[in-house]
């Protein structure tokens with residue numbers, strides 16, 4: 001068998017339904033969907049596997065980029081659509097830290113089902129003979145029969161909540177609050193301006209978790225987020241590290257969080273959005289923290305672009321669990337030696353942002369490693385996909401967890417600045433665990 005990557009892409013009709021790809025995530029689909037990326041029903045699902053690359057350490061992004069480039073360089077591709085995300089695609093999940101034991105990975109599926117602007121397509125990949133259109137239809141029949149039969153999954157049902165034991169992970173709640181207090185001291189001493197401190201919890205469930213079901217709940221409830229899955233790591237993130245479509249790069253920066261659950265009693269009849277705007281956009285502390293995050297992104301994008309544009313006023317992003325202060329940043333990419341940078345090359349330059357590490361980056365990274373006592377694994381690392389032309393979407397892997405049989409390990413963190421209060425930050429982590437706890441059907 002040759003090891004040349006080959007692929008065929010075929011349009012599969014239209015799908016204008018609200019759930020879109022989320023309706024294909026059913027427990028009954030024979031082999032599970034190991035890879036997914038969905039927002040507002042559109043995106044990419046990956047089934048099976050033809051190739052995989054793994055790496056650890058500081059060069060993980062560059063090594064992955066080189067591997068993907070050499071795999072796709074000599075590939076034989078039939079792709080009449082030639083759109084971002086058609087043809088060969090690799091899904092990826094990268095460790096937050098260069099010191100993590102977690103293997104950063106790119107996974108090339110055997111079958112991809114894509115949906116964008118109502119257009120459905122399939123791509124079948126192989127490391128041998130170029131696949132035929134008939135083989136693609138056979139693979140759809142095997143992996144996603146619901147697509148052909150029209151028997152899509154119904155909207156997620158409200159089933160009885162499960163009783164689960166949710167225990168602290170590497171630090172107890174008290175120890176984590178002490179870490180936040182120590183972080184505030186380090187900020188006051190002038191070592192750093194901001195750090196992001198995360199923690200983990202472990203949920204023991206009475207039965208094995210169905211990853212497709214968790215994904216479907218996330219994708220249907222958190223439509224504004226990017227619902228991801230790479231192997232056992234799933235979640236729905238509201239934060240876009242970088243999206244590259246041709247010459248245009250775009251990011252969504254978040255910093256500033258307000259729990260919607262306890263807002264009702266605090267707003268005293270005030271309109272919900274007006275309350276969120278007053279508390280988030282009207283607070284000098286929140287605006288300052290937000291500006292730090294935008295500045296660090298714009299500075300990191302400078303070598304790749306001479307036209308970067310951030311909305312002057314941040315907006316309020318409303319999610320089912322929280323409101324965030326958000327800004328979208330857009331940049332037109334420049335050629336370097338006749339080439340546009342790939343989405344993964346930009347990830348290498350941008351990660352980790354102030355939103356998940358702190359400022360300045362290097363001392364913030366050292367302090368969080370010391371205070372968190374946690375290997376973040378893929379949490380807060382880049383997660384997403386890239387195609388052979390270098391287009392791709394890489395979110396920051398927040399609001400997610402690692403699923404193993406009947407155990408789920410969830411992660412959440414908060415930006416800590418000079419005025420941060422440990423109890424308030426702890427409550428914020430619970431608001432950020434909520435999407436996964438609800439998707440696992442655990443009441444918290």
Ligand SMILES: C=C(O[C@@H]1C=C(C(=O)O)C=C[C@H]1O)C(=O)O
Pocket residue numbers: 196198239254255256257324355356398399411412413414415416432
């Ligand atoms: C670190 C997380 O979230 C980040 C921290 C935020 C904040 O401190 O306000 C907001 C959004 C994210 O940038 C997380 O969800 O785990």
